[in-house]
Amino acid sequence: MTPTPTLTTHSRLSDETTGMLLGLIGVAIFSLTLPFTRLAVSGDADGAGGLSPMFVALGRALAAAALAGGWLYWKRAPLPPRSALPALAMVAIGCVIGFPWLTSVAMRSLPAAHGAVLVGVLPLATAMFAALLGGEKPSQGFWIMAILGSALVIGFALRQSGGSLHAADLAIFLAVLLAAMGYAAGGRLSQTLGGQQTICWALVLAAPPLLPVVGWLAWQDATQIAHASAAAWSGFAYVSIFSMFIGFFFWYRGMALGGVARVGQVQLVQPFLSVLGATLVLGETLEWPTLFFAIAVIATVGVGRKMQVKRG
Secondary structure, three states, X not given: OOHHHHHHHHHHHHHHHHHHHHXXXXXXXXXXXXXXXXXXXXXXXXXXXXXXXXXXXXXXXXXXXXXXXXXXXXXXXXXXXXXXXXXXXXXXXXXXXXXHHHHHHHOOOOXXXXXXXXXXXXXXXXXXXXXXXXXXXXXXXXXXXXXXXXXXXXXXXXXXXOOOOOOOHHHHHHHHHHHHHHHHHHHHHHHHHOHHHHHHHHHHHHHHHHHHHHHHHXXXXXHHHHXXXXXXXXXXXXXXXXXXXXXHXXXXXXXXXXXXXXXXXXXXXXXXXXXXXXXXXXXXXXXXXXXXXXXXXXXXXXXXXOOOEEOO
């Protein structure tokens, strides 16, 4: 009887570690979403040749849905059970439609680096939804570290914007709530359906209502689309292929293995990876306080990882 608990403990720890690593890969992919979204809607450095925010938001979801449909056909994946439909609907509303739409609108007026830091409250929101939807029970110490990390992120955002928030910040915060709902529902469902099938079926589920809307947007914005720059299309390609499709393969698998609340804390480093991405992709200025806050936030992730999270 003695070897059994030893093997179980090792497996559990291994799953958590693997989940954190997979989650980190997903976060690294997601971290470039806002810089490439801004590139897609703003176009060249002088702001010419951009695509409309609505077309970028919904068009990328439809493009990813086509990839998802191809993947499901290739894998001969069975239809999801009816019991999975509510969670898939939450993923579709939160991650496929809501977050892309609201962030695309916000990126018209916000610097990518500023929006990225606001997204830093996403881990706390994800943990809240994990407790509400997934039956997970983070410890008091876990909540303290999650709130501390979120406070650091918000403090950084306020410092960067001179102590006040932009009007578009509300769109970002609403986007965060919708994404957190989709992350928690999808992470929970991935434990039974699998991470790849979860995002693929959510994308396919969203495709029918998206198709006529994207078609109408393409007709309305035909001139703008025809004159879109190569930079705008490269941004659109990234958010379609990586942000909406490939990144979720790693992300949902990671949460299925390590737990939604715990792996969700990896997102605390996303704003600072996004700031670095904004510097490389858009040429936005990187300041030394960003590195200071990055180190502080990463430290909270490390401490938070050691805190107990009971999984239902």
